[in-house]
Amino acid sequence: MRSVVYTETGGPEVLRLVEEAVPEPGPGEVRVRVRRSGVNPTDWKSREGRGPGRGVDPAQVPGQDGAGVVEAVGAGVPGAWVGVDVWVYEAAFRRRWGTASEQTLVPVTHVAPLPDLAGDGWDKFDVGAALGIPFLTAHRCLTVHEEGPRHLGPGTLQGRTVLVTGGAGAVGNAAIQLARWSDATVITTVSSPQKAQLAAAAGADHVVDYRRQDVVEEVRRIVPGGGGVDVVVEVDPQRNAGTAARCAAPGASIVTYADDGGGAEVAVPVRASMRANLRWQFVLVYTEPAAAKARAVEDLGTAMVAGALAVGEHRGLPLHRFGLDQVAEAHAAVQRGAVGKVLVEL
Structure with a gap:
């Protein structure tokens, strides 16, 4: 499988596209075949770290947010998850595996079902990859x-x-x-x-x-x-x-x-x-109380089912699409302040 990794901190140029073995999910994990990876400011800030040239071991796959399909589960995870379309959040927080990869490992606690809905300009994988950090943060801001x-x-x-x-x-x-x-x-x-x-x-x-x-x-x-x-x-x-x-x-x-x-x-x-x-x-979404985050995930699921959430220019969030071999360009676009949502398509 193909993944994007970096082994030292720095600018977008430290990101490399590599071939890796397909990982097996450990206890409490699921393996997701990624369809979309969402890029956020936190991704390039983590990549830059505290300054360029600092070693990163093991190699880090960037990308906190994404959407895809569960294709395997680890010990302790119900097999019913296999085949479920999901959106992913905080995939790479204090973990090696992010969403800038054809397949990635995610704790089952950080995936949620992605409703199979259709609508005018509504692509569920686009929406799922755009949720994560922005929508969890916004939910906390409105309920705290x-x-x-x-x-x-x-x-x-x-x-x-x-x-x-x-x-x-x-x-x-x-x-x-x-x-x-x-x-x-x-x-x-x-x-x-x-x-x-x-x-x-x-x-x-x-x-x-x-x-x-x-x-x-x-x-x-x-x-x-x-x-x-x-x-x-x-x-x-x-x-x-x-x-x-x-x-x-x-x-x-x-x-x-x-x-x-x-x-x-x-x-x-x-x-x-x-x-x-x-x-x-x-508010920092990574360290907010777990109960508050769980309420946000529940509410976002309800909002999607109700057709209340969408992405694209018609909902005020233009989409900028990049391939997996263009993740460096995707990071640079976010770092320059691209208006809208930057997505990596797989």
Whole structure:
């Protein structure tokens, strides 16, 4: 079988396409024949590590997310999994095997059934490979607040207003789709008219171009009575902390999931946050509580069955496709900030 590996940290050039023996699943594992591999920022950040030239042993197969078919199971895993279409998440977290391979090994706890549904522009393997990190992260952002629901679905966010910054990004798109499915009023910020169209296609009720409009003024205009939002899903806390606090209603949660500043500190407006009893919450999908992740996986399955989730430009998430021999180019595209979802087709 063919796999993409790297044996040292560095840029996309360290990725190599190699021939490997088909692995046998160990206890608690399944072997998945991969149809799609999703590429996320965490993939290139892991590949770069703490600097170039550091040895990686054993060779690492990148790719946390993917979709495919279970073709073998290890000890302790029911045989009924064989032949099931699945989506995969956290395949390579502290493990050698990622999804940039024709076949890969995944703990059975990190696969979930992929419904066999059809729809306009709906490819289940595209959707499955796009779920993982972005949608699990978005689910956590929308359910972590003190008075919020633990599950998402129709009516669970009714009467609440959610502000999603960076609505044209992968997590932003996921947050918009999930919040809209849950009947929230969704406001999002973008940086261009093109991205505004994508955010609207995802389901945002109101789109604010922060380069042309005052975000706080627009939020106050949109929210009844000039109030604030109940949840802020924040992509850039280093830049937006003050704006997020000014947009938030009393008791709101400001939930951030990104650190594009590379470890930079965040200046939180303490007095304003105290007056409004704001909650500042940080999210990393790999280390979030297992129960929260299980609820997210359950809800995403329900949303797919309901036809509430989709990918592609018609849902605000353009797809960029690469072959297995182009994984380096796929990583480079994500690292350059490609708008949409980068997929590797197998």
